[in-house]
Amino acid sequence: MRKRLTIHSLLKMKQERNAISVLTAYDYPSAKLAEEAGIDVILVGDSLGNVVLGYETTIPVTVDDIVYHTRSVARAAAHTFIVADMPFLSYGASREATLLNAARIMQQGGAQALKLEGGAEIASDVEALVQAGIPVMGHLGLTPQSVHQLGGYKVQGKTEKDAQKLMEDALALEKAGAFSIVLELVTEPVAEAISKALTIPTIGIGAGRACDGQVLVYHDILQYSSPYFEKKFVKTYADIGTTIRGAIESFVGEVKTHQFPAEEHVFQPGSSSPAALYGGGAAEAGEQQSASGKSQRKEVPLT
Numbered sequence: 001m002r003k004r005l006t007i008h009s010l011l012k013m014k015q016e017r018n019a020i021s022v023l024t025a026y027d028y029p030s031a032k033l034a035e036e037a038g039i040d041v042i043l044v045g046d047s048l049g050n051v052v053l054g055y056e057t058t059i060p061v062t063v064d065d066i067v068y069h070t071r072s073v074a075r076a077a078a079h080t081f082i083v084a085d086m087p088f089l090s091y092g093a094s095r096e097a098t099l100l101n102a103a104r105i106m107q108q109g110g111a112q113a114l115k116l117e118g119g120a121e122i123a124s125d126v127e128a129l130v131q132a133g134i135p136v137m138g139h140l141g142l143t144p145q146s147v148h149q150l151g152g153y154k155v156q157g158k159t160e161k162d163a164q165k166l167m168e169d170a171l172a173l174e175k176a177g178a179f180s181i182v183l184e185l186v187t188e189p190v191a192e193a194i195s196k197a198l199t200i201p202t203i204g205i206g207a208g209r210a211c212d213g214q215v216l217v218y219h220d221i222l223q224y225s226s227p228y229f230e231k232k233f234v235k236t237y238a239d240i241g242t243t244i245r246g247a248i249e250s251f252v253g254e255v256k257t258h259q260f261p262a263e264e265h266v267f268q269p270g271s272s273s274p275a276a277l278y279g280g281g282a283a284e285a286g287e288q289q290s291a292s293g294k295s296q297r298k299e300v301p302l303t
Helices: 007-015 028-036 063-076 095-109 120-131 144-150 160-176 188-197 240-256 281-296
Strands: 020-024 041-044 081-085 113-117 136-141 180-184 202-205 213-216
Touching (some): 007 020, 028 063, 041 063, 041 213, 063 081, 063 095, 113 120, 120 136, 136 160, 160 180, 160 188, 188 202
Parallel strands (some): 020 041, 081 113, 136 180, 202 213
C-alpha cells in the first residue's frame, strides 16, 4: 500500500521537479481506478455539475453535492490525497459561513484539502481556513464559478494588465497560506512566470508546460460523454464513450432477438449454488466454509 501524499510532500515534489498528476473523480469506481493507476491527487471538482449532473455551468452545484461525491471518492481512494471544491457562494459571504461549509465538506466528505476560486479578494478566507487547520488550494485564471462575470470561457492572461493581476493574485494566495494553486486556461508565458515566482506548486489545466503539475477531467481523458466536444488543452487517452454505447447497443440487440439470457445465465431446479451471485462468490464460499466448521465443532464443557 502506498502512503498518501501530504501538502509537504507536494511541496517537495515541486522542489525536486517531480511533476504532480491530478485527476478529477466524482464516484467510487472512478476514484478506485484512479488510485490503482497511481494518480497523485484526486480533485472532486464542482465540474461534476457539467459532466455528471448535466448543468450548463458549475454554479448550481451545492455543498450537499460536493459532500455526497467526496464521500464516495474517499471510500474508494484511501491512499490518495483528495481535494474537494468549495462550490459557488459557499465562501466569501461571511467568515462564519465559510468555516461552517468548509467543516462540513472536510468532516462529512472526508477530503484532505479544499479548493477555492479567486485571488486577492478571497485571501482573507484562505487565511481563516488555514488558521483553522484546513489546507487550501487556490484557483486562478478561468474560474468557472465566475464565468458570467468573465463573459464566457476565455483564455486568461493575454494582456500585460491581466498578467500582472494574475501574478498579484497568486502571490496573495501564497501569502495567505495556500499550499498550491490551479492555473486554468492561462497563457503559457504567464503560467511559467507565476510558477517560477511561487514557492508552492502550480497545477495547470490548459496553462502550458511550465506548471509543477497537470490536472484534467476524468470524463475528458476518456471521452466519457455524449456528445463529446474536443478541447485544445485535453489529450484523449481512451474512447470509453464509444465502447460503452456499443456494449449497450449489443445488449439491446440480444434482448430483442432473444439471445440473452442464454443457457449459462439461467438457473434450473436442483442446480447447485452458482460460483458467483451478485459478485458474492468469495463471500458465499467463506460463509459456507464457516458454517461447515461450526457444524463440526465440538462443544467443550466449562470447568
